[in-house]
Amino acid sequence: MREIDDLVPLLEAIVSYIDEGVLLTDRDGTVLYQNPAAAELLVAPGAGPLQSLADIRGVDLKDALDRVLERAPAQPENAITPNLIQFDMRIKVRDEMRDLEFHCCRACDTYGNLRLVILRDKTDERRLETLLSRSSGDLVTKDPTMMEILERVERVAPMQAPVLIQGETGTGKTHIARLLHRLSNRSRRPFVEFNCASTPVPLIEAELFGHARGAFGEINGERAGKLKAADTGTLFLDEVSALPAHLQTKLLKALQDGAFEPVGSDTPVTADVRMITASNRNLRGLVEAGEFRADLYYRLAVFPITVPPIRERPGDIPLLLAHFCDKLAERGYPRDFSYSPEARRLLIDYPWPGNVREMETAIEHALICCVDNVIVPESLPHDIRNFDHLPVVSVKPAVRPSEADEKVQIQTALARAGGNKSLAAKYLGIDRTTLWRKMRRLRISERAQIAAPEDAREMRTN
Ligand SMILES: Nc1ncnc2c1ncn2[C@@H]1O[C@H](COP(=O)(O)OP(=O)(O)OP(=O)(O)O)[C@@H](O)[C@H]1O
Ligand SMILES: [Mg+2]
Incomplete structure (x- = not known):
């Protein structure tokens, strides 16, 4: 027993360090022990430690525990690990609804009077699940910043406000633009994409604004441009920074007036268009450098969204890899494969300059080159295999800091x-x-x- 007594301070230190809340109460709901996480999850700031479960506002936790434990199967005699029963509750703490997951049991005392409760905060996870299921599940993430972006997308989707999506190449800007349209009330109307960087400059004006019959010679018929094609729907202008200066002016005027003149015509054409633009260059920086019109920038960036690169959301790497493997399996690639530890390490440490798109192609390469259904470093594309990675320094302290x-x-x-x-x-x-x-x-x-x-x-x- 002496050894166990010696361990008590250590166990207390561990329990006070963990993120899960831990409560020990008696049958009447009097709180006998609480770790700091439990107090933070359940009590308003400045309210002091929890004396009784009855102090928790807006919810009768004691009653919930009574009901759950009443129905609980009896703990087997001499059981070492307690039979924890799980239930969920929504509790309003500090004016904010929190989704809490409770695990509880009768603690092992002679009379069965004590109750042990372990709590986990699932608010962010639940919010993400709801968001992802609403966004039809094809945007894969568990990253908190991406989750905030999804929330912003949901919030702005039903409005008419122009949205500017910025981020490095391959981070998912186009993916998000399509999602935004799908969630908007224009979802049954056209979604027209136009990439300003991949269209030769002399053709951009006619492609965007259309042209009149004969504008390019006798044989040319009249042609509606992308703006007209997107009428009542959404126009997604990708790489908007590549729009030449004179067309920036023309686009600004078209957005202000809701009308524009096609190339070779004096007759205005109207179009009711919701604008989404994207850029992998910092548009504000281009404004400051005098390379992009400030007035157009403010018109387009009413609701800006910045998508983080993969190196800032490493938690998404395994999820995205699994997602692309599933998609590839539908196309006949092997389903039963594994990663060698070295290949896994490389995939996690690699900084993914081409972001999600690079992952998509890397995993296809890896599945083509896997050896006996094992992805080894040699299966990976050259850039990843030869990535000279730096050791990652953990900032998590080994012991709790002051x-x-x-x-x-x-x-x-x-x-x-x-x-x-x-x-x-x-x-x-x-x-x-x-x-x-x-x-x-x-x-x-x-x-x-x-x-x-x-x-x-x-x-x-x-
Ligand atoms: N979170 C995600 N979940 C699933 N697939 C994703 C996600 N993000 C991006 N993708 C996929 O990765 C690929 C690249 O994304 P996308 O084309 O949207 O990037 P982008 O930022 O528009 O790139 P660029 O700057 O080159 O236009 C696409 O096939 C897209 O469907
Ligand atoms: Mg794109």
Whole structure:
């Protein structure tokens, strides 16, 4: 027994460190023990520790526990691990609805009077599941920043506001533009795509605005352009930064007036078009450099969305790989294959400069070149195989830092992420919900703007 007694402080330290809430109550709902995570999940800030389950506003947790445990099968005698029963509840904490998952059991005491409750915050996960199922499931992600983007897409989709989607090549801008149209109330109307960078400059005007009969010589008939083709629907202008200056002016006028003149015609044509534009160059930077019209930028960027590159959402890598493998299996590629540990390491460490598109082609290459249905480093494209990866430094401390250190660490990450909590959480190697809880525990203001100290630049996500 002496050894067990010695372990108690260690066990307490572990329980106070974990992200799950842990509560021990008696039969009347009096709280006998709570770890910091439980208090953060259930109690409003400044309310002090939870004395009784009855203190939790808006929900009768004691009654819920009674009902669940009443129906629970009896714990087998001498059972070492308790029979945990799971149930979910929505609780309003700090004016915000939280989806909590509870695991509970009668704790092993002589009279069966104690109750052990373990809580997990599933709010972000549930929100993501709902969003993804609504967006017809073809956008694969579990990344908090992407989740926020999906929420923004859902919010703006039913409006007429122009949307500007920016991000590196292959991050999914076109994918998101199509999703936006699908979720809009123009979804049954045309969705017209036009890539300004892949069309020769002399042809862009006629392609976009159309041309009158004979505009390019006798044999040319009249032709409606993309703007007219998108009438009552959505026009997706990809690589809008490649639009020449005189056409930037013409497009701005068309958007302001809802009308424009086709090439070789004086007769205005009307079009009611919802604009979505995309660029993998920073459009605001181009405005500042005098390469893009500021007034057109403001017209297009009413609702800007920036899609993060894959290296900023490494958690999506396994998901996307699995997604593309499923798609390839439908096309006859092997379904039963595995990765060698080295190949897996390379796929995770590689910075994916071509983002999701590069992943899509890399996995196809790997499946063509796999050896006995195992993807080995030699199965991967040359760039990935020869990627000279740097060791990734974890910023997760081995032991819990002091509150002051933890506060500085969080403030530094927030400053470095420009206040973006999802990104800051990534820098810290924790999820967003945990960051949110820590911020409240340490009373870190959401608006605090603190300059990042020098050493913060050494931080890497893990
Ligand atoms: N989150 C995602 N889930 C599933 N597929 C995705 C996702 N993001 C991108 N894709 C797929 O990856 C490929 C590249 O995406 P997309 O064409 O949308 O990138 P992009 O940002 O528009 O690239 P570019 O800048 O070159 O136009 C497409 O086949 C797209 O369907
Ligand atoms: Mg695109």
